[in-house]
Amino acid sequence: VLLVDTDLSELGRFSDPSLLILASLAGGAKHGYAMMEDIEAMGGVRLGPGTLYGALARLERRGLIEPLAAEDRRRPYRLTGAGATVLREQLRSLEQFAATGLRRLATI
Amino acid sequence: MSAHELWLLRLYPRQWRQRYEEEFVALLEGCPRSPLVLLDVLLGALDAHIAPQDNTGRILQMINRPRWTAITVFCAYIVFVVAGFGFQKMTEYDDFVEAARSHAAIGISFDIVVAGSAVALLAVLAGGLPIAFAALKYALAARRWDIPLLFLVPPVALAVWIGHTILLTAVLAPAHHGLSLHTFPGVLLIPSWFGVFALAAIASTAAVSLAIARSNIDARVFRFALGPATIATLAMVTMFIAVVVWGVSLRADAPQLFNGDGGILATSTAASWLAQVTIMGIATAIAVGSLVRGTGSRAEAQPA
Numbered sequence: 001v002l003l004v005d006t007d008l009s010e011l012g013r014f015s016d017p018s019l020l021i022l023a024s025l026a027g028g029a030k031h032g033y034a035m036m037e038d039i040e041a042m043g044g045v046r047l048g049p050g051t052l053y054g055a056l057a058r059l060e061r062r063g064l065i066e067p068l069a070a071e072d073r074r075r076p077y078r079l080t081g082a083g084a085t086v087l088r089e090q091l092r093s094l095e096q097f098a099a100t101g102l103r104r105l106a107t108i
Numbered sequence: 109m110s111a112h113e114l115w116l117l118r119l120y121p122r123q124w125r126q127r128y129e130e131e132f133v134a135l136l137e138g139c140p141r142s143p144l145v146l147l148d149v150l151l152g153a154l155d156a157h158i159a160p161q162d163n164t165g166r167i168l169q170m171i172n173r174p175r176w177t178a179i180t181v182f183c184a185y186i187v188f189v190v191a192g193f194g195f196q197k198m199t200e201y202d203d204f205v206e207a208a209r210s211h212a213a214i215g216i217s218f219d220i221v222v223a224g225s226a227v228a229l230l231a232v233l234a235g236g237l238p239i240a241f242a243a244l245k246y247a248l249a250a251r252r253w254d255i256p257l258l259f260l261v262p263p264v265a266l267a268v269w270i271g272h273t274i275l276l277t278a279v280l281a282p283a284h285h286g287l288s289l290h291t292f293p294g295v296l297l298i299p300s301w302f303g304v305f306a307l308a309a310i311a312s313t314a315a316v317s318l319a320i321a322r323s324n325i326d327a328r329v330f331r332f333a334l335g336p337a338t339i340a341t342l343a344m345v346t347m348f349i350a351v352v353v354w355g356v357s358l359r360a361d362a363p364q365l366f367n368g369d370g371g372i373l374a375t376s377t378a379a380s381w382l383a384q385v386t387i388m389g390i391a392t393a394i395a396v397g398s399l400v401r402g403t404g405s406r407a408e409a410q411p412a
Binding site: 036049074 | 124127128130131132133134135136138139144145147148149150151152153155156
């Protein structure tokens with residue numbers, strides 16, 4: 001039974017890494033190391049291996065990502081349909097938040 | 109990977125490693141080494157223990173709970189028996205027998221301990237023998253020879269203890285014209301008798317528990333064992349209360365005995381009694397706690 005939920009906040013300290021992983025996988029399936037590199041390039045954040053796999057395990061359990069066949073010990077993961085929905089909602093809410101913040105800043 | 113990095117990986121739960129270890133190692137091999145990375149891996153291990161990674165793990169945990177309840181109650185029972193053995197040795201002296209005859213509270217509480225020990229033993233056998241047979245059946249079918257070997261530990265440990273007893277009573281005691289706690293070598297040899305008994309009990313309990321943990325046994329056998337385990341635990345609770353009453357009554361009715369040196373190895377009776385009560389109390393609390401969790405999981409598993 002997979003837990004599918006559109007809210008990432010209950011992932012606690014893994015909610016930010018989870019969002020970064022989902023955003024990274026939106027660009028195509030990747031294994032752990034490629035995700036770390038991509039996230040660093042995209043967001044300027046380097047996730048530690050323990051943090052990355054803590055978040056990956058949670059996302060997999062929730063059915064937001066799925067593992068593909070391993071390639072020479074490295075296992076790529078890809079975004080599921082549910083994962084894409086969650087990522088879209090999260091980014092839209094961030095977009096609204098950013099837009100509101102920028103509007104307020106413009107009045108200063 | 110270095111030895112300490114491999115050691116860090118072993119901190120992760122077995123189920124987590126079965127699922128992620130290979131790819132995680134591949135990732136670590138590509139990562140630059142730094143104390144922060146190692147700390148992150150360490151925190152990841154802690155997280156993996158605190159938050160099990162998949163539902164299968166939780167379901168397996170629930171299914172295995174009666175197994176661990178049976179093993180825990182068995183271990184607690186053996187600890188209780190070791191303390192009870194000390195109580196029995198302490199109370200077999202004439203002064204204590206006379207006190208039990210003369211004072212009703214001491215006598216009745218002692219009789220309750222004797223009856224309780226018989227009930228607990230029968231319950232442990234009723235619940236434990238089907239588990240032992242199921243484990244041996246599995247071992248034969250799966251050709252797991254380590255399991256029968258583990259079951260051989262209790263008879264071997266018993267033989268060692270009996271051999272040690274014979275050595276003390278038939279060889280060493282006559283050679284030294286009797287053994288006393290107040291002279292050498294009795295001061296070493298008599299405590300060794302209790303020490304060998306305790307070691308034999310620990311080795312036997314650990315071996316049997318390991319054999320059961322390693323065996324693939326039908327969950328129904330463990331669920332059946334919860335009934336006898338409940339009876340054994342109730343007997344332990346009753347005996348624990350009876351031993352407390354026995355000591356309190358002895359203090360009130362025969363203070364010279366309670367304050368004397370009639371305890372284990374000629375130590376203070378009060379201190380021996382207190383040590384026995386403490387060990388029995390801890391063992392009983394562990395058995396009760398495990399049983400509450402185990403029967404709770406049985407209620408969860410049954411359809412409404």
